[in-house]
Amino acid sequence: MSRLNTQAPLMHLQGVHKTYRLGQHVIPALQGVDLTVQRGELLALTGPSGSGKSTILNLCGLIDAADTGTIALEGQDTRALTEDQRTLLRRDALGFVFQNFNLVPVMTVAENVDYPLFLTGVRAAERRERVAQQLQAVGLQDHAQHRPDALSGGQRQRVAIARALIKRPRLVIADEPTASLDSHTADQVLELMRERCHAQGAAFVIATHDSRLTRRCDRVVALLDGRIEGVSK
Template sequence: MRPSVVHLNGISKSYRMGEVGVRALSDASLSVSPGEMLALTGPSGSGKSTLLNIAGLIDCADSGRYLLEGREVGALDEHERALLRRVAIGFIFQGFNLVPVMSVADNVDYPLFLSGVPTAERRKRVGEMLAKVGLSEQAARRPDALSGGQRQRVAVARALIKTPRLVIADEPTANLDSQTANQVISLIRELCHEEGAACLVATHDSRMSDRCDRVLAMRDGCLLETVPPAQTLQGEAHEVA
């Protein structure tokens, strides 16, 4: 059995809203292996985003252990979390979160630039990644000149360009039509498998959860039983256009 990229054990998190304490997560535990896509489903407010934020080193748990590739990371300070996030974790968002004044190529290049990768290597890797996501001809265009599906492909390319160990995807298909969603899902699966990255997805979209390797339901901050995907491999024949 392959070692887990992500291992969360007994994670709990509470917030205060005025005078009221809110339990966002309660004793949540999960593991994600290299190349595996794990979906978190459940209604709004069930704890999905809180769990993603903790796994993505954006927030810290109140209690529990977080191991990233065997390293205890739950007690890192904010600066240490930011440095590790920069090299080890890629993010894909519902709203794309692209820099509007930068070209497609520059958006994809940005994580490499922040990591200090030499210019020649950056150009080579960006060109290769844009070819993989089918956007070589769009490299010089800005995000507002692209369709929603193309912008999400840029976001996928940006998330994977630095070869992260973990990809966090928050509702990545929510704004896409069915054909485009299937293409984006296939692209995420293909690239995460190719790079050996674990992928943790929060989604309300059955098109997404049905194509993941495992599905965990969430309710009231608790992880429930594993829900078998209805069609994990269905749609694998869909090619990225």
């Protein structure tokens, strides 16, 4: 796998088309999308259901591949990667935050945050130090030994953000991260995402219907029927 180019845009999609098959039908999910994500940017994807938001998340997260077009991470064309290389790049360079948190219920808060480091073989002493720092950063140091079912929705989402950021990823993919949160909690989570984005230099690409979130993003990309309809700041 070639070295990444830190001078190139973090993520660049050019001329991307993606279709899905539903029985005998071919569904056009993306139709010629061009999109650049810069380092340290909070970028929101908006649009109605079926507009292409989730497809872009899956492509940027290297979960799926485009039918045609280029998807480059720090200048590296991901089409040239084997599945094993994509898996390693996803593990090492990307973080994920989901609407429903996706925490492991039998693990403590600290264990959930630690798990990505455990998978990459980081030594135990370094893992403990980094987990403690990350929990401090998201204000959950006093909940390290609690299990997810003992936490509020906002606290669970903060655990999910800490877990996504523990690897120091270049890019965080977030799917409707505030949809299940009340307004006060959503504001806290959004502020945390923005602060962590700027503090760690990680970019966030966020699919959302939440106007509370889009108001705080650096750019908002509006999608409709698999095409970009507009970009605003």
